[in-house]
Amino acid sequence: MPVLKNISELNDFRKQAKAQLSDREDNKLTIILGMGTCGIAAGANQVADAVRSELKKHKIDAEIVNVGCIGMCHNEPLLDIQQPGQPRITYKNVKPAMVGKIIEKHLLNGEFSKRWIYGQLPARDGTTVEGIPTYAELPFYGKQVRIALKNCGIIDPESIEEYLVSGGYGGLEKALFQMTPDEVIEEMKDSGLRGRGGAGFLTGLKWEFCRKAKNTPKYLICNADEGDPGAFMDRSVLEGDPHALLEGMIIAAYAIGATEGYIYCRAEYPLAIERLKIAIKQAYTFGLLGNNILGSKVVFNLKIKEGAGAFVCGEETALIASIEGKRGEPRPRPPYPAVAGLWGKPTNVNNVKSFAIASQIMMNGADWFNHIGTKKSTGTAVFALTGKIKNTGLIEVPMGITLREIIYDIGGGVPNKKEFKAVQTGGPLGGCLPAEALDTPVDFDSLTAAGATMGSGGMIVVDQDTCMVELARYFLTFASAESCGKCVPCRIGGQRLLEVLTKITNGEGTLADLDEIERISKYMQEGSLCALGQLTPGPVLASLKFFREEYEAHVTEKFCEAGVCEGMFTYEIDPDPCTGCGLCAKACPTEAITGEKKEPHVIDQSTCIQCGACYDVCNFGAVLVKRKHELTVIEPI
């Protein structure tokens, strides 16, 4: 395919691609496999092999299409079957051994194994199969509004044709040929889009600063360094819809006047890098990158830079240093990158989702976008739901939705009849919120006011079995290890905080330590040179604020109610719910549990090693976490 030299060639090419795709949908059996990192880890490659061999066995001719992550990681591997002109039917948790049955029933007998079916996407003409819920009717998708994730899991990320058919590069066409750079910036400002990388700065305004900078050349950088534990939003966009990112970047480059760009991607995302490379190559081939984009005067060259395993490189000034080949150490701002960034030149850094959303805003207009969400946080938010939640995965919701709706309606609540305890947003630099705060609307300002942060999209749910002190210690270990050591408050403060928390989880803490936590935190927040040091104490402070009683129990009674901190609790069997099933006795590695069949069992405290095996296997919630000294109290009869 030759370079596209103008819009009409682009539109012709899109039309042609559309005809081909419709032809496939109308005439060819298509089998679609979820091939994101999550799907592959769950065994999608083995499922693909099984599909190929079953098709061969039955001599069925089908097109096999790989797509990215559609968001329901808890149901991977996913297999969709689309018969000509029919809705696309999704099978969940597919094992290679199930593939034969699915194909036989579905394709040969025209029956559906409903038990294994998750849902359906209606056919182009709206046709559905009765008795199977459509995606929109499913609680996991019903409340979602997908903008950044619009194509993820739907189209083949390695096909620029499919992206074009979905309307792709339409936003770029509009920006390049119907708008001046200033108009693009105005549109972005009107949309109210705030950066999705964490800080929530207005994207349009940021572009304007960089446009107004005098120096040249100007650089554009995409921050794809996503390093928060439990976060994989950006990975899914990169793996599932890389062209959306490219389109947003080209639009931004045009608006700012940048001629060179970099995507800084963490090296731990090999599949994302692979798909990005394919997308960039296609974009060059079709004249969407390089000189004279779509026949215009616009020049933009784009390269990928791999990180090398430093979380702090997600901070924009550190990221710039890393691209320059230096140590990825942050520096104080100002000067902001918009004035002096990469090689001292004006530079604009945005998150992956910010760019992906920008292309949609150009396509559909600022008004469309700012009518979604709230007044000061327009549009949608993407979250990676992880931890103790039934439906783990990736979701996109309108801003202003409550945490409760996300966790219970979409996420399905906490599994195994456990109790919700807290939700952490913003990862190791964010904060947690307790059950009382579940009705907080999810937007930049409300979350910050409540004591957490929006962050870039990690949402971690923990239940009664998680110790909040230990969780704070986990995040602190992560963040403090990243301190570059240049400024004292961050380096020493982080170490000291970690020491205090470790002391508490070891059962050696005192009440004075709780004040010490607050004192050191304040010192770090006020004295650190960059955002890393300023934000590191966030999770500890939020957890101390909302779970102070748990901290106090650790230091005054040496009691960990979650049953996590070693030596700070015991297990005891509550005779009422205990049915005497004997599962616990079987699971106990030290034979500390005895009891007659169908009679309440008892734990011998002298041989119990608090491994928690009985707690985990009990189906009746009869094993309780108790304070150590409570055992010596003999109840009066």
Next chain:
Amino acid sequence: MNEDERGSYAPLNSNPKQRARLLAALYLAQEQYGWLSSEAIQYVADKLSLKIGQVQSTASFYSMFRLKPQGEYRIQVCEGLSCYLVGGAEPILDHISRKLGIQSGETTPDGKFSLEVVQCLASCGTAPALRINDELYERMTFASIDKLLESLGCKI
């Protein structure tokens, strides 16, 4: 990955952009030699006409660059969130550490095993996870770790 993809070694000059090739060059050298010895660092410095100190300073900053020789089996314990929440990460690391008699970041004297921590291995649903060379092992328990280590020739 070939030289071209990692950024080619264009003519040497004092262009600051030259240093921007450093991370890619270090990856290449590491792929070739397994780790970054002082000769490898010297080689990279010569190729890019950078000072040795510049190369060292960058290489030592990033956790993915290995400045010590690696064991035949590189054990990487996931310390990601899901693994942590199911009681993995630290306890598993401690357990292996005791078994092999080395800390994270070290290699056994016989050169057989090295131990390190990594972030999420994308096996959150089947946590806790660890990786040995390119092989992923999931739902680990102390017992299954012992078995695994034994199968790789770890005594005790």
